[in-house]
Amino acid sequence: MYRSHNCGALNASNINTEVTLAGWVQKSRDKGFMIWVDLRDRYGITQLIFDESRTDKTVFELAKTLGREFVIQVKGNVIERESKNPNMPTGDIEILVTELTVLNEAITPPFTIEDETDGGEDIRMKYRYLDIRRNPVKNSLLFRHKVAQEVRNYLSAQDFCEVETPYLIKSTPEGARDFVVPSRMNPGQFYALPQSPQTFKQLLMVGGMDKYFQIVKCFRDEDLRADRQPEFTQIDCEMAFVEQEDILDTFEGLTRHLLKEIKGIEVDKFPRMTYDHAMKTYGNDKPDIRFGMEFGELNAVAQHKDFGVFNSAELVVGIAVPGGASYTRKEIDALIDWVKRPQVGASGMVYCKYEADGSLKSSVDKFYDQDDLKKWAEATGAKQGDILFVLSGPANKTRTQLSALRMEVATRLGLRKPDEFAPLWVVDFPLLEFDEESGRYHAMHHPFTSPKPEDMHLLATDPGKVRANAYDMVLNGNEIGGGSIRIHDKETQQLMFKHLGFTEEEAKNQFGFLMDAFQFGAPPHGGLAFGLDRLVAILGGQETIRDFIAFPKNNSGRDVMIDAPSLIDDKQLDELSIKLNLK
């Protein structure tokens, strides 16, 4: 046995007991006649003391040689500390060491193993095993485990069965790009890694499994944007004999449970918002509703004056920023520059201060009098002391721009509080979206999503108008989960594939097994999937997912620690019946 206690366990109640501890040297202070060492493990830090007058000479000399991150084992007595540290659970005691063994030496780490480290992102990733010794990363991984365990316990208690679906499956051209795996035993053929277990979970419903979930890795070979990973983890769920409402209830229940158990926060029943409403009110299908600043459309009150920019626009829309009337000219110009950045793309911005005295002062006073501007204030819900920001242009584009501004302003005002949680459901998504490039409709969610029955008749004539039984769970401006009621009959599924531009043969080739399955008695079913990486990060109050993943990849899809991907042997290639085709 290497230790009797861990480094976070001992306190005043252990005084006068002999203990054995093991861990890493966090730091060492050598005062000549006295050496203090902070010994660290996963559970905490315990102070060791070597005292020239009380410690065996050999031990004392050895203690002088200890460097940072040495792995040591000590025996000693728990004694009361002279200068207590009330900020540490072990702060009342220290260990007067009688025996010391160096279990392993350490060369100097390339960055400090502290909560605030001097190491940049790249070096921390290369030496991720050292990064994991730091509290922020270690605690994120422990936190992730806790969340996953709560999910499993909650769903298991509700009769959900976790079923492992295969990782070596079939490539399908629909959706994102697949990672593929050449099959040695079937030359010329490839497996694909799952982008999600979508068809398998539907087949489990056909198989009567009824309530399924799985915490499972999924894979997408996409060009990586910041904070995306080629492999990511889903909480994948499906239920049979359910309507949309049953699913929303069940997974709202799960999320409330997590917020309560993990964060100690009780939330009310989640608001439900249609996609159309979310787009009109927040310019976004994943609105952050921790704060207001809802959109006010100004066409009726701002057009048909002499301001040509507004008159020619499809949409004039604004938000009222609370307390913004105190913004200086410089602050306003900075925000105007911000919306004009290529990432946002607005051509300009109109503002209007609603002063504390009730007067209104805008950047377009030439065209609008006080009465006009008062109507703007009404339409956006502005109060005295606020500032209005107004954008105009093509409707969709302008909404997206104003949404970006709304989030930016909220961030600057500190309204996006990491310890406040405002979940909601966004429902009634469009079934299809038109892709200009390919000139055809794509499934907005996926091709197995059921149209709303009342919109079914539009599928042949006006497919873009058809709404889906699809829903997203949104938390603090992030989509943390999404799903749909599925099509469960062969005819509708065939019709859907047709609208998505599949030939009959393509549909049969790719999804024949699913349509076959539908003939043998498929129950009504639906489900959803949560992105675990993001969910955990948000619950942990963080913006980025990377510290919640033990061994993440960089933006080129590389694991810089193990140096993967890498070259493989010609023999391997040959066995797999492939060769390189480099350009």
Next chain:
Amino acid sequence: MYRSHNCGALNASNINTEVTLAGWVQKSRDKGFMIWVDLRDRYGITQLIFDESRTDKTVFELAKTLGREFVIQVKGNVIERESKNPNMPTGDIEILVTELTVLNEAITPPFTIEDETDGGEDIRMKYRYLDIRRNPVKNSLLFRHKVAQEVRNYLSAQDFCEVETPYLIKSTPEGARDFVVPSRMNPGQFYALPQSPQTFKQLLMVGGMDKYFQIVKCFRDEDLRADRQPEFTQIDCEMAFVEQEDILDTFEGLTRHLLKEIKGIEVDKFPRMTYDHAMKTYGNDKPDIRFGMEFGELNAVAQHKDFGVFNSAELVVGIAVPGGASYTRKEIDALIDWVKRPQVGASGMVYCKYEADGSLKSSVDKFYDQDDLKKWAEATGAKQGDILFVLSGPANKTRTQLSALRMEVATRLGLRKPDEFAPLWVVDFPLLEFDEESGRYHAMHHPFTSPKPEDMHLLATDPGKVRANAYDMVLNGNEIGGGSIRIHDKETQQLMFKHLGFTEEEAKNQFGFLMDAFQFGAPPHGGLAFGLDRLVAILGGQETIRDFIAFPKNNSGRDVMIDAPSLIDDKQLDELSIKLNLK
């Protein structure tokens, strides 16, 4: 809401309530004026009754059209059954149906959805979603979930943290063949799918994570023997600051917990047996100790007589089969034929009956008298009424043959009881085994396994003699888990790679990151991995793992349900910078 109750929920206490049920038509009996339908879902079967005199005519007529596996929803009243079925939880009641909706029709399934089906393995795999509707498969999946959940709860309660390690890692030539994944973003380079998270879990120990586990898919591209899968699931575990004894205690605890919670069986402390002892006593490093028949070596008592076969053999070894003295000549000949099959490979077998009257009768009475044979009986522990079977030849081969015979005889005698559990630890495995083909040593466990400190000095001079700190957990003749204490210093690891025939450059190229990590303060650590598929099958009292895997692959690595692997587009190949190289 599609249902107020599931099909296993209703009993006499629900009589006179109105309920809504949904499920599949298991079977239908039409007596003209009365129709009974067994409605099935995941939870059970409830009998529905349609009565011409009490049921609405339209509903009654519709009920006549119901075929097997139709998906229906019914409303009705719970009534007392006339002829009760005490074997079903719902056997006291039936539902007098008032409303009937056909949710989905079904064509006739290709095999019967019954506990004993008429469908063979191939057709059941092709329509696995129908197979899953059958109780034996469904219950196996539910059982697997329960086992996995118990594992997670037990380990979490002991401070183990489940950490997800990456699936897209680096290919290494050591061990089995890797599945590889071409990287589009890094042309010419490949990821590999993990054969196990071995190096990552060791890096987590270097990272201070201390107690790690993960229930995780692993991948090996091997020619498939019966009951092997290219993707399989491990319970992967690792601990830091531990010795072998700590690990054995911890995971013995886990296994005892599972046996108690899942099977209601309390087992004593697991016996520990050295590899040498297991090989000598059972001819096998995974002995089934539910029954005796331990090997008795007969060289001392059977050689130096006139029987040339024994005299020239390296080993003469026998087992005493309880009650075997009553075997007929025909039964004995059948067993002699059995050991001479090419799969076993013995050239012949000597037997000796120990009759109830104390006399001994052997097939080699020409060479041995009663006193000689009495010594055989003593050496094998035979009692009156038993039969001795004796094999001879090269030691290792003969032990393997006798082990096969021992298992076969035990199976025929019904001694391998599926509801009896006899776990043990096999310890002190050899570190290396010599491979005749490549003319070099291979790691018996893996190259990260620590030699026993007391054998360390033999590594340079007599590597085959070095024992490892490696251990297997054995249950009922199956290895269900195995692991080792790891090397945790760079020098020993380098020496080990050298003995395994790695050049310095190869070692650095493949495992440089691990050896680098060891320089920064690696703690002593070790762990093990359980094969979940096999563990679950054994706990479930089954011989084969296939029914405990939702969507297994066949012996050619194909998923015959979804028809994978399959061809992929030239465009996909091109993007991945590879082309086919078919011979």
